Amino acid sequence: MDLRYTEEEEAFRLEIRAWLSAVLPSLPAKPASTDWPARRAYDTHWQRTLYEAGYAGIDWPVDGGGRGSSPVEQLIFKEECEFAEAPYIGTGFVGLGHAGPTIIAEGTQAQKERYLPAILKGDEIWCQGFSEPGSGSDLASLRTKAVRDGDEYVINGSKIWTSHAEVADYCEMLVRTGDDDSRHRGISWLIVPMDTPGIEIRPLTTIGGSTEFAELFLDDVRVPVANRVGDENDGWRVTMVTLSFERGTGFVGDLLESMRILRSLTELAKRTGLWGDPSIRRRIASLTAAFDGLWALTKRNVSEAARLGVPGVGGVVFKLSYSENGQALCDLGLDLLERSGLAASSIAGADSLGDLPNAELVEAWIKGISLTIAAGTSQIQRNIVAERVLGLPKEPK
Amino acid sequence: MDFQLSDDQRALQEGIRSLINGAISLEEIRTKEGADDTVEQAWWDALNDAGVFSLLVAEQDGGVGLSLADGVVVAEELARGLVPGPLLSTMVLGPGLADAAGGMPIALIDQQSPNSAVPLLLEHPQTVKSIVVLPHMGDAAGQCRRLDPSTLTLSLVDEPLDPLTPLAVVQGTLPEGEAIDGLDAVGLRQRSLVLLGAAQVGIAEVTVELAVEYAKGREQFGRPIGSFQAVKHLLADALCRTELARSACWAAAVTLDNNDVATREADTLSCSPGEVRWRVAAGAKMLADDAALANARTAIQVYGGMGFTWEVPIHLYLKRARVLAQTLATRTQLADLLSALI
Numbered sequence: 001m002d003l004r005y006t007e008e009e010e011a012f013r014l015e016i017r018a019w020l021s022a023v024l025p026s027l028p029a030k031p032a033s034t035d036w037p038a039r040r041a042y043d044t045h046w047q048r049t050l051y052e053a054g055y056a057g058i059d060w061p062v063d064g065g066g067r068g069s070s071p072v073e074q075l076i077f078k079e080e081c082e083f084a085e086a087p088y089i090g091t092g093f094v095g096l097g098h099a100g101p102t103i104i105a106e107g108t109q110a111q112k113e114r115y116l117p118a119i120l121k122g123d124e125i126w127c128q129g130f131s132e133p134g135s136g137s138d139l140a141s142l143r144t145k146a147v148r149d150g151d152e153y154v155i156n157g158s159k160i161w162t163s164h165a166e167v168a169d170y171c172e173m174l175v176r177t178g179d180d181d182s183r184h185r186g187i188s189w190l191i192v193p194m195d196t197p198g199i200e201i202r203p204l205t206t207i208g209g210s211t212e213f214a215e216l217f218l219d220d221v222r223v224p225v226a227n228r229v230g231d232e233n234d235g236w237r238v239t240m241v242t243l244s245f246e247r248g249t250g251f252v253g254d255l256l257e258s259m260r261i262l263r264s265l266t267e268l269a270k271r272t273g274l275w276g277d278p279s280i281r282r283r284i285a286s287l288t289a290a291f292d293g294l295w296a297l298t299k300r301n302v303s304e305a306a307r308l309g310v311p312g313v314g315g316v317v318f319k320l321s322y323s324e325n326g327q328a329l330c331d332l333g334l335d336l337l338e339r340s341g342l343a344a345s346s347i348a349g350a351d352s353l354g355d356l357p358n359a360e361l362v363e364a365w366i367k368g369i370s371l372t373i374a375a376g377t378s379q380i381q382r383n384i385v386a387e388r389v390l391g392l393p394k395e396p397k
Numbered sequence: 398m399d400f401q402l403s404d405d406q407r408a409l410q411e412g413i414r415s416l417i418n419g420a421i422s423l424e425e426i427r428t429k430e431g432a433d434d435t436v437e438q439a440w441w442d443a444l445n446d447a448g449v450f451s452l453l454v455a456e457q458d459g460g461v462g463l464s465l466a467d468g469v470v471v472a473e474e475l476a477r478g479l480v481p482g483p484l485l486s487t488m489v490l491g492p493g494l495a496d497a498a499g500g501m502p503i504a505l506i507d508q509q510s511p512n513s514a515v516p517l518l519l520e521h522p523q524t525v526k527s528i529v530v531l532p533h534m535g536d537a538a539g540q541c542r543r544l545d546p547s548t549l550t551l552s553l554v555d556e557p558l559d560p561l562t563p564l565a566v567v568q569g570t571l572p573e574g575e576a577i578d579g580l581d582a583v584g585l586r587q588r589s590l591v592l593l594g595a596a597q598v599g600i601a602e603v604t605v606e607l608a609v610e611y612a613k614g615r616e617q618f619g620r621p622i623g624s625f626q627a628v629k630h631l632l633a634d635a636l637c638r639t640e641l642a643r644s645a646c647w648a649a650a651v652t653l654d655n656n657d658v659a660t661r662e663a664d665t666l667s668c669s670p671g672e673v674r675w676r677v678a679a680g681a682k683m684l685a686d687d688a689a690l691a692n693a694r695t696a697i698q699v700y701g702g703m704g705f706t707w708e709v710p711i712h713l714y715l716k717r718a719r720v721l722a723q724t725l726a727t728r729t730q731l732a733d734l735l736s737a738l739i
Contacts (some may be wrong), residue, residue: 001466003658284733289680293641299400338497386629393624
């Protein structure tokens, strides 16, 4: 049990801190949250900045063009980025976090050369076509079909929850190439250019009013067979291999952001006088303990990943605990705002205490509701913990 | 950074676990339920011979020379085994008091605030040979004092909640006792909070293990109850509580062990290293108290009616968790302590 950083790691931290303080002041202004083309431009500019400084793909292996940093260095990098309030990965999320690592692990040489540098440089943005209207938690039941026609696949079906589809260049798509009932054994992983004829994008409006994700309708969409990553019908395994790139640092940015929000809520409570209420103070204390615990859990996960090459069971435990506490944090924010929490825009002159962060907190509260749904619902995560960690018998199918 | 059990810590964990399984079995422990004295001398001697009470004492002072992080591993195991006795107090006092390090059972009690209406309770009154009084938490300059239990008027309490933790009420006011020089009261309280938390983690873990085994074997509606999501999800949440609390306890121990870690974390949290130490200790016990109490109750729930019987041992863990949760600082006191730091 050791939480000390080496001299090299401390030097790396200082290097990152210095670099961030040099580049962040010259960043363009943040675009409006609803302007997706502008957000893409902002995100890709930041990615290009990272690339030119040698920090792109910090969690990618060197042979994929990444920096190949150790899990601890990844942790330090993300920590410093969060403290400096550097831009988030944003629209680059799927390319850098999933599609790129998949191509590194399973792609051909030609695919690696074609797609990886463009992701690292911020030239190309990816989206994800995995879930379908009929296939959410039970992803292996997906029905979007790809039929071979010469050296092309012809794709028909629909995808859902495709984030940033409107501004993406490519989609990593899971399609059924096997029999209708082949489940995990009949899925292939395809690279689908988003400008291919036959793709209709229909934005979905979230409960926060954002058009962050969309539904894709696929009507005779033709994609070269050469765009398949891995063997035909082996796409499920290809997808799972990517998960082995996770080093326990996936939620570091989110966790540290939550800790920052908690500090600002503490300040807010002190400013408004609610801090005088012991029940408020104790809620803040409980959340402080929980987030400190999650920070410690992150370091355990990172250490395990560094030793074993893959994170242990801690990743699922983290996701479950983080989601619950993140929602409790957002609820606290709205409780502290009292009636100022009834609008997601700043309410001028609502009191004599100066600006309230009500827009940020209302947005966080609504977004927080998705924490227990996105990337595997908490119910599915609990099944995973129960079956794979505790060894309880599987649910009869 | 390598924040997981080292090979030595794994060996320590296995060593203590097998010692307890062999020399201090649950069956034997249960024969002491409700007794005025629940600590068998042979158990105490076995732990003393294994170095539990001199674990934290430096090697040059004749101890095992291990850290609080190692102590946390041992505290988890002692609680898993439901071993009764003033174990953690004797262990934590080892580095300051030669007779604790030598295996004399010593209790650690909190100096009550002057107008407290709560009676002062001493655990294991027939076992402890000496008492250390921690100054009241608000008394920053206070000194630890030492008392001889024979100078106290003690009356045994009927029906203690934990039938393996006998209690006595201390009648009248505490005698002044003897000030102990060189024993840092703040550090002692912080280290005690972390060890108490670690014991709670042991309880949180073992109760889930018992419930999982039961849920695998117990069949209703023609299949194991552990295959039902309603049961699975209770236990999955319980595991999350254990691992979150364990992470916090380990981190707290390492932070108290190492100034560099406290200083680095102080930079992250924009506070002083001293505040970091209080924060991690209080937070760790808070999460661990929650985990132990909730998991033991979850385990009883999974056992159903059987869980409500005296025969199934989970209630003993739940009751022990209650004792630990009310020791040195309750959840509310911990929350108030933590909120004063932020």
